[in-house]
Amino acid sequence: MPAPRRNRRNLPKTPPPILAWHAHDLPHREVRPVGRTGSLPFGTSAPPHIHTGPADQPFDFCSAVRRLCETIHEHSESFRHIDVSRMLFAVSQARNGRIHGLQARVTPMRFAGAKLTHRVHGTEYLVQRFRYEGREVLYVMTFCLPRFLNQEFDEKVVTLFHELYHISPAFDGDLRRHGGRYQVHTHSQKHYDDQMGHLARDYLRGGADPNLHAFLRLNFAQLRHRHGSVLGVNLPRPKLIPIVRSTRAIEFKVSTERV
Secondary structure, X not given: OOOOOOOHHHOOOOOOOEEEEOHHHOOEEEOOOOOOOOOOOOOOOOOOOOOOOOOOOOEEHXXXXXXXXXXXXXXXXXXXXXXXXXXXXXXXXXXXXXXXOOOEEEEEOOEHHHEOEEEEOOEEEEEOEEEEOOEEOOEEEEEEEOOHHHOOHHHHHHHHHHHHHOXXXXXXXXXXXXXXXXXXXXXXXXXXHHHHHHHHHHHHOOOOOHHHOHHHHOOHHHHHHHHOOEXXXXXXXXXXXXXXXXXXXXXXXXXXXXX
């Protein structure tokens, strides 16, 4: 008796090994206020001397962060290795109005050692690749909003430097790795935070255009009140795709695991 045919509609779809965007088709979303994050207490509207762009247009958070990272690259010796054109900036929607929790993260688009593949329990995986304006993306930096915007100005700047510093000095798609047991944050979180604070203060005193980081002086409610809405790029997390090698080709199969 022949084996029953499998219903193709029930088969999981294979994720594409490459996702590509241009500036005009990046998937944007409006950041929703959660809890009291959208409320503007009396007397706390955005000061007029803080410039954040045309008030009659939505505030594009990711574009503002991209411009800021470009000027950090230009004015800070510690970040000259960063190529912002090979990065994407995104937002994730906070589920609650708590100020504590994930603020931001940087996702490397390579495995340790800048490798494209990695073997886990006998299965070899390929990381899904992103392209932006025809160039391969090596890092994705994501900010949790509104939470990140509701931190104090100094904390926001230090958080940004904290994530930028995770990028490998080789800018090869891997993270900066320190020796010993604590590869990502070194053995002392306090020392790491102090170092980021020092880098941030040097940048702020270094003559960079203050208008480029002015938006960090406002909270989510102030930006939303001035611009009507706050927008950010909504990207998928890059998937890990199992590789099945045969004598003819490499077949990509779906995986629910993510970086």
